[in-house]
Amino acid sequence: xxxxxxxxxxxxxxxxxxxxxxxxxxxxxxxxxxxxxxxxxxxxxxxxxxxxxxxxxxxxxxxxxxxxxxxxxxxxxxxxxxxxxxxxxxxxxxxxxxxxxxxxxxxxxxxxxxxxxxxxxxxxxxxxxxxxxxxxxxxxxxxxxxxxxxxxxxxxxxxxxxxxxxxxxxxxxxxxxxxxxxxxxxxxxxxxxxxxxxxxxxxxxxxxxxxxxxxxxxxxxxx
Ligand SMILES: C[S@@+](CC[C@H](N)C(=O)[O-])C[C@H]1O[C@@H](n2cnc3c(N)ncnc32)[C@H](O)[C@@H]1O
Numbered sequence: 001x002x003x004x005x006x007x008x009x010x011x012x013x014x015x016x017x018x019x020x021x022x023x024x025x026x027x028x029x030x031x032x033x034x035x036x037x038x039x040x041x042x043x044x045x046x047x048x049x050x051x052x053x054x055x056x057x058x059x060x061x062x063x064x065x066x067x068x069x070x071x072x073x074x075x076x077x078x079x080x081x082x083x084x085x086x087x088x089x090x091x092x093x094x095x096x097x098x099x100x101x102x103x104x105x106x107x108x109x110x111x112x113x114x115x116x117x118x119x120x121x122x123x124x125x126x127x128x129x130x131x132x133x134x135x136x137x138x139x140x141x142x143x144x145x146x147x148x149x150x151x152x153x154x155x156x157x158x159x160x161x162x163x164x165x166x167x168x169x170x171x172x173x174x175x176x177x178x179x180x181x182x183x184x185x186x187x188x189x190x191x192x193x194x195x196x197x198x199x200x201x202x203x204x205x206x207x208x209x210x211x212x213x214x215x216x217x218x219x220x221x222x223x
Contacts, residue, residue, distance in 0.1 A: 004212060011209040015044045025074065028102040032069035035098045041068050042140075042166065043210050047075035050138065050164070053218075054079035057162055059135035064088040065119045065149050066141030070099030070112075076138065077108045086112045087126070087134075089119040089141070120145065123152040133158040139165040143183035146190035154199055157221040165190065169206050169215030191217070199223055 025044070032041065042050065054062060054076050060083065062076050067090035077086045086108075090096040096116045103112045115122045119141050137153040139146060146165060153163045168174060168191065173184045194202040194217060202219030 007208040007212075008210050011043060011045060019044050019048050024106050025071070027105060028069060028071055028074060031098060031102055031105075032071070035069070035094070037069045037095060037098060040211075041071035042075070045209070046166075046207070046211075046216075047072055051075045051079045053162060053164070054136050057135055057160070059162075060084045061132060061134045061136075062086040063134040063137045063153070063156060065123075065137075065139050066090065067099045067114055068095050070102040070106075070114075072138065072140065073099065073103060073112060074106045074108060076136070077103070077112050078106070080111050084111055087115060087131075088112060089115050089117075089122045091116070091118055091141070120148060120152075123149075123156075127155065131156065133161060135161060137161065137163045139163070140167070142186075143167060143170075143190075144186035146186045147193050150190055150193050150197075154197070154221065157199075159221055159223055161221040163200065163202075163219045163221065165217045167214050168204055168217045169213065171213050174215075194219055 050072055059079060060081060064073055064086065067073055067088040073086060073088045080086060090099065093116050096114050099114055103109055134156050137156065139149045139153065168187045170184055170187060173179055173181065174187055176184060179185060194200060200219040200221050202217055204215055204217035206215040
C-alpha cells in the first residue's frame with residue numbers, strides 16, 4: 001500500500017543513490033530553517049530535475065517566479081554557462097534576503113538577480129526594460145496568479161522556451177471544480193489556459209515523495 005511513509009523512503013533511497021551529497025545545499029536548507037522560512041522548496045530530486053531540464057535545453061536565460069530561500073534557484077543556476085543569467089522574483093523581502101545569502105554561499109551571485117516585490121509588477125518592469133526572451137521559466141509562487149504568470153511567461157518566450165509550473169495537483173484537489181480554495185481555482189484556470197493556448201503544447205504529471213502528493217506541468221512554446 002502506498003503511504004506517505006513509503007514515498008518518503010523511496011525518495012530517500014533515490015536521493016541517496018542519484019543526488020550527490022552537497023554541503024552547500026544542505027547549508028541552504030539549514031539556513032532556511034533557521035530563518036523560519038516554510039519548507040516548501042522543491043525536493044532534492046525535483047531540484048535536480050530542474051537542473052537537468054535546464055542542461056537538456058542548454059538554457060542561458062532562466063526566469064523563476066517564487067524564490068523562497070533560493071533552493072530551486074541554485075539548482076537551476078548551476079546549469080547555466082559562464083555568461084548565463086537567472087532572474088528570480090520574490091514578494092517577501094525576508095525570503096529574498098535569505099535567498100541572497102544562500103546564492104552568495106553557492107557562488108552564484110554573478111549569475112542570479114533577485115527582484116523583490118509583487119511578481120506581476122516585476123514582470124511588467126522586465127517588459128518595460130525590454131528583457132530578452134528566456135529559455136526556461138519556472139512558475140512557483142502564489143497559485144491564484146498562475147494564469148497571469150503563464151500569460152507573462154508566453155510574452156517572455158521564444159519558440160522552444162520551456163515553461164514549468166509546480167504544485168498543480170494539490171493532493172488531488174485539482175479535479176474539484178467546486179473547490180473554494182483560490183489556489184486550486186488558480187491551478188485549474190492555468191490548466192485550462194495550457195489546454196486552450198495554441199502557442200504552447202504541454203503535459204502534467206503527478207508526483208509523490210517527501211513533499212507529499214502533488215505534481216508539475218511542463219510545456220514547450222511552439223510559436
Ligand atoms: C513555493 S515557494 C518557492 C519555492 C522555491 N521555488 C524553491 O523551490 O526553493 C513560493 C514563494 O513565492 C513567493 N510569493 C508568493 N506570492 C508572491 C507574489 N505575488 N509575487 C512574488 N513572489 C510571491 C513566496 O513568498 C514564496 O517565497
